[in-house]
Amino acid sequence: MGRVTIGDVARRARVSPAAVSAAFNDPAQLSKTTVSRILATALRLGYAPNPHARALLSRRVGVLGVLFPQAVSTVFANPFFSAFLEGVGEITDERAVGLLTVSPAHGSLARAIAAAPVDGFVIVGLDEAHDEVAPLRRRGVPFVIVDGDSEVASSVNVDDEAGAYQAARFLLGQGHGDVLVLGFHMPPADLHQPRGVAGRRLAGYRRAFAEANVPLAEDSVVRTPVSLNGGDEALEKVLSRGRRPSALLAVSDIMALGAMRAARRNGLRVPEDLAVIGFDDIPLATASHPTLSTVHQPIREKGRVATRLLLRELDDSGPREQIVLPTELVLRETTSTGKAPLRREKGGSYRGRRTLTRAAAG
Template structure:
């Protein structure tokens, strides 16, 4: 490349990295030679030399196919992507490698991570601390060494459960996010733990406990919401109201009830949690808890950019939720 342009290797480097250090004519000659040869600079080499990638990673708790099936992540990544566009960064999705999130960390060439839905006492957070990689926690418990963004999961779940109880429902079922295989040892944690605690709060106000509720723990897919609802309705005491801890699970519940010939909400009420875009035009329009998903993604990326620049003071931000009453819940028949 340098020989073709009749310049030194240093001049070629300056042409692509520090053009102010050579004349305009020399730079134009080098760029013309590069175009003729089909030459492009080695981006990876430049990143390694500079010690930065201009990329942030989103460390995901599930396989990519499961993540992309859930529209929640599309909204979350929209918010994070808005910050990347503004800052000139790229966004790298980092799912588990051979079913291990920990193994995926060393292979992601990023300047920092948004960590989604991982418990702080697991090895991933300790590994990021050890490596000195900036990170922000989302949908997790708080960690004093890193920024954290959450929503008022407990308040939102309490509000929607209270609404169903005030309508008169006493036979409730909860379609819960799958807590994983170790729940018996460690209990419910993170957003799931907070949402179940909110439901327990509302039940206590009505003189009930979680023992009075049918709890189905399933992966967050529409198909699993459908399957779990079929099983609940086949039981000896089918619910009059189904409270989904995600909108996606609520969609599956309505699919199952419709197939069974059960009217929603005339026979069984259904509620969700998230307020995805589809919930406003789903039929019946879904009563749900709105959380600011795009804002959460945008704030997480903003916090991470501050951490990468060394500006971060480890803020903890809680975003509010709101009950959105539509058409999918009414008084029990």
């Protein structure tokens, strides 16, 4: 026995399938008694409209896809993404739409994209021009780019360069000579690409070093996965080679926290022996001990803004926007040496959520 369909309900309620459909979607066009008879019958039979059939005709499933270029398991291991999804979730909850995480299926992002039953995508960490993203435009699937470049599509970024610059400048201003930089581990092909989050953050650090006339040696930049263990192992390796940096810049908080674990294990006190500045300001940055100095970016806000832009595009209401949110250096305990007073420095330029930077024709 198959699932109960609209036809079953119609038969039992002695009406046409069209009437059943109407009872659910536009009860006004039916008499009250008929509607209640139909609904009662539907309830009794346990009928629920088939989402696929409904989507086929209406071209709406009520699901938003969040696209990551990494495996799902990697995504959820990263508190940054959790916080981002938290922001996305605030809006999808509000609008009662579903949230589908889309990741490469057996290595193929294209396949995963094609198979995803969604109305549109929030794309994280890929540029609009990326090979997997471009086909979406041709197919007319709406999307919003987060942490990536875009010309036509709406996008949300933060001012990574400025934030990184502030962080490095602060440490150099404290007189640190040997600063270790923990960068994103990435495929060799992308290593020297200046664009993207990784490139922008490193560029910010480099600008500060250049300005301070401090050389940043190639072996002072260690690339490592974005995880506790990534940061832990990276610092462990450096220490095991006998090097004793006095400060550490990490392109992500979770790396920084991992490195602090390694520091502690090796008898280094933070911040006395090793000053640390992370990036992102994940919720944990205030829960760690010592609390983590970091470059704040509005992660949840980013998720909210991106999702609102996508929904707006789905509704054809409002223009596309390229938005850049601000970053801000937040000094906490991992940089307080007693000498330097706690302070906050504005990093990025806030062009504002409502600021239309470049609008594109639909």
